[in-house]
Amino acid sequence: MADDEKILIAQFLRANDYAETLKSFLSEAGLPPDAGTTSKDGLTLEKLLQEKRAFDISADFEKLATNDTKGWRQPAPAVPTAVSLPTSSNILNAAVIARIHADGSRNDVLWSSAADRSVNISDPATLETLDTSRNNEAPVLSVAQSSRYLLHGDMAGNIVLSETQSRAVLDKRKDHRKYVVRVATYETSDGAWVATAGWDATVFVYWLRQDHASPSLGSPVGRISLLSNPEAVLFVLSAENTRPVLLVSRRDSTFIHYYRLPDIGNSPGAVCDLELLGRQNLAPHALSWVSFTPADMALCPADPSLIAVATSSMPHMKVLIVRLLFPTKDAATAVQSWASGESSLAVSSVGENTESSTMDVTSRARAELARQNREEAAILISCNAMAPQTQYSTPVVVWRPDGSGVWVSGDDGVIRGIDSASGKIVTKLESHESGSKIRCLWAGMVSGQQAGGGNEWLVSGGFDQRLIVWKQVE
Numbered sequence: 001m002a003d004d005e006k007i008l009i010a011q012f013l014r015a016n017d018y019a020e021t022l023k024s025f026l027s028e029a030g031l032p033p034d035a036g037t038t039s040k041d042g043l044t045l046e047k048l049l050q051e052k053r054a055f056d057i058s059a060d061f062e063k064l065a066t067n068d069t070k071g072w073r074q075p076a077p078a079v080p081t082a083v084s085l086p087t088s089s090n091i092l093n094a095a096v097i098a099r100i101h102a103d104g105s106r107n108d109v110l111w112s113s114a115a116d117r118s119v120n121i122s123d124p125a126t127l128e129t130l131d132t133s134r135n136n137e138a139p140v141l142s143v144a145q146s147s148r149y150l151l152h153g154d155m156a157g158n159i160v161l162s163e164t165q166s167r168a169v170l171d172k173r174k175d176h177r178k179y180v181v182r183v184a185t186y187e188t189s190d191g192a193w194v195a196t197a198g199w200d201a202t203v204f205v206y207w208l209r210q211d212h213a214s215p216s217l218g219s220p221v222g223r224i225s226l227l228s229n230p231e232a233v234l235f236v237l238s239a240e241n242t243r244p245v246l247l248v249s250r251r252d253s254t255f256i257h258y259y260r261l262p263d264i265g266n267s268p269g270a271v272c273d274l275e276l277l278g279r280q281n282l283a284p285h286a287l288s289w290v291s292f293t294p295a296d297m298a299l300c301p302a303d304p305s306l307i308a309v310a311t312s313s314m315p316h317m318k319v320l321i322v323r324l325l326f327p328t329k330d331a332a333t334a335v336q337s338w339a340s341g342e343s344s345l346a347v348s349s350v351g352e353n354t355e356s357s358t359m360d361v362t363s364r365a366r367a368e369l370a371r372q373n374r375e376e377a378a379i380l381i382s383c384n385a386m387a388p389q390t391q392y393s394t395p396v397v398v399w400r401p402d403g404s405g406v407w408v409s410g411d412d413g414v415i416r417g418i419d420s421a422s423g424k425i426v427t428k429l430e431s432h433e434s435g436s437k438i439r440c441l442w443a444g445m446v447s448g449q450q451a452g453g454g455n456e457w458l459v460s461g462g463f464d465q466r467l468i469v470w471k472q473v474e
Helices: 003-015 019-029 045-061 331-350 354-378
Strands: 077-082 091-100 106-114 119-122 129-133 140-146 149-154 159-163 169-173 180-187 191-198 202-209 222-225 230-236 245-250 255-260 275-281 294-299 306-311 316-323 379-388 397-399 405-408 414-419 425-430 438-446 455-462 467-472
Touching (some): 003 019, 077 425, 077 455, 140 191, 149 180, 180 230, 202 230, 202 245, 275 354, 294 397, 306 397, 354 379, 379 414, 379 425, 405 438
Parallel strands (some): 140 180
Antiparallel strands (some): 077 467, 091 106, 106 119, 119 129, 140 149, 180 191, 191 202, 245 255, 306 316, 397 405, 405 414, 414 425, 438 455, 455 467
8 A cells, every 4th residue: 555545544534533543553554643644735535535426427427439549530620711791690590502503503602590680692702792681570590401492490480492593482381389490301302301390399391392393381291299399300211211200309308209201192281290109318327307408419421320419418518429229110019008108007016916017017127228228328429518508508519521520519609529439529619709609500511613522611600790611721
């Protein structure tokens, strides 16, 4: 035993009045009679135990890869360029969209919306304004593209379908009663699925046919009524299915919910409640009832079975990289059994066959533990992004186009880059005002003159009223 350790033990015995034990210990350890009267740098056994507990909590909070291989690829966007906008207002959303012309050609433009209800179109080459619109009914919160069509949802509950080239409005619906916070699309050979999430605790699904002369959204073909407001929606396709499923996360729930899309051929024009196929817990062994909400989800561009999740955890954002556990064919039956499991278990326990009831409880407990273990193993990365958050934050996560990492927002004006292989923060981008909220992020390739199909960009907008394009170091 080292001398420092002996001194700590002697100090502990002296502080707690173990006089006889202290005397014997000093004699056997060969220490002077006054050993343990002081502690170097104030170090005590209690402090060591406190530090050990803090380390254990931190280790449980983070789940990092054990290999040293870094997925983060260089060069990464790091050079900021501020976009000059015709209005000054908080930036709500931004994205690079492709304008598709009648001859099939396309060119990218930078699209952004602000709190003053304006929508601005900028030239990616010069970042100068090409077009500005201020006649929107309400500020635009979310946007998604499907082929040559653009869909956006606003704070009035509207969903607007327009052309990317002419910006002509083709359809406008108001099925939501409150904010439309998310719009997601999934293209197929004969049309596109569209999902919208509103703060009326409802998700609507539309079928957009793209072969019509005058396309329109029409009435919703599917609906999900939730117990709380939805946070994120995402279409995903498993290797076994030909039709995508819809992922939904909602407030005050740690689950990702899987929903089956409707068969529009059997009941055209009818609005049906989507069938819940299954759900996946992102905190399977959590002791608290709700530890966080999956506030944003992004599909990995390099692996369609992998998603990144930005959570609502406080005081800092927790980022997860999760393998999707797609429901099996019997998952819907299992979900229904789970929903009625409590009542059926209660009935069986009242019966005369006590041994059978006990076996039923045991089998259910084993099945639940096995499910929790599978869900835990599906969480590949769980890390603290150190991005400050409050209950009013809007977490955002986006993938780099090669899947080597993710970018996450923060309420301190800092954008953090996280390595998808190790879960470590590898870079911080600081050009927004310190302490300002980053409201939106977009990451992807932008077409340019260079070989290789374009340049990697990161676009950020915040409550400092700044829209910034981050480019790679040349």
